Amino acid sequence: MANSKYEYVKREFEFQRHLPASNWIVVRIDGCHFHRFSELHAFEKPNDENALRLMNACATHMLEKFPDIVFAYGVSDEYSFVFREKTEFYKRRESKILSLCVSYFTSVYVMKWKDFFPNNDLKEPPYFDGRVVCYPNINTIRDYLAWRQVDCKLLELKSRFS
Template sequence: MAKSRYEYVKNFERESILLPETYIVIRVDGRGFHKFSSKYDFEKPNDLCALEVMNSAALKLMETIPNIIMAYGDSDEYSFLLQRRCDLFERREFKLISTFASTITAYYQYYWSQSFPEKPLQPDRLPTFDARTVCYPTKELVKDYFRWRQVDCHINNLYNTTFWSLVKSGLTTQEAENRLIGTLSSDKHEILFKEFGINYNNEPEIYKKGTIFVRELDFESDVNIDLSKRQAQRLQKKLKKSEIKKLHCDIIKDEFWDCRPWLFS
């Protein structure tokens, strides 16, 4: 490549390299999605079609980047887990952030046009996403991160289900908000059941638990406790070609993680 006397300006560029030998979690989050959902008249408290647009975008991103071993999403947010020794983009933080944010934005806009042809996107309110990275040194920290996101999903959905039930019954948004101040989870369950005949436990799992995409393997045949270098390479190839399954299940209990040791191989 030809050089010029102006090339010295590259000396001002700085790279942020993520810590080696740590699990990388990249979380993408919609920017201004409260206004976006109002603009395009999302169904409250949950719009299943809009959720599936987000899920489709996340799945496509996971298919595009085989280094992603697992993803968890709720509403306009998704968290992607990269393996501990992942060297995607040489672990350059800014490259990872920009790639994930821009790619999921592109896929979201594409799948939106497929799902909502009657609601074309307008230049004054386009869906965009930002991203952040976090490095976790142990698998227990990774598990607790995803547990945290699922608990947050449950808390938010229970609140929103109760809030919008009150609004649809005739309360203003301010009145509904005041009604729920200081209420516990049990109080919200009681309001839903006694006043609206809604058993929250029977609500769809996608709303209560969010969506998990995970690369699945046959545990008995594909995973050993101690892997040689050659076995590890074969496992990596199988992971990249493995089926990505979509789940709406509990990831707080150990069962989900115990059945999938390859997530931390």
């Protein structure tokens, strides 16, 4: 809203970062303090099936809500969402893309919780961090996904034998 002498605080301090075109945008979402959260809610180890199904349900809702997401891959309490190379989602503004994705994912996680844990009330608010990364071509995006997949196996082994 304009015409205030205070409005300079937006113009002179608040800067939009736009992500460069022709890059695949990845948003990776990661549970914050989920080790503690999973103990508090008595998740089974190494992987609680209902917790994984809830994560997958959130990802499914993301794909429906944001059709520019063309691929999603999850492991444990993290999920990566790949936007198509040419997406003009929020004009590729980084803060918008990051915050909206993390917020929507979180919102669905809490709303759908009771569908997967009908006898296990939420004891504290689950929340996630996120980051946005750009990959310039199909090779680097493929290697990104391979990296998350390798990490998945390592995490599972670590969790199984510790």
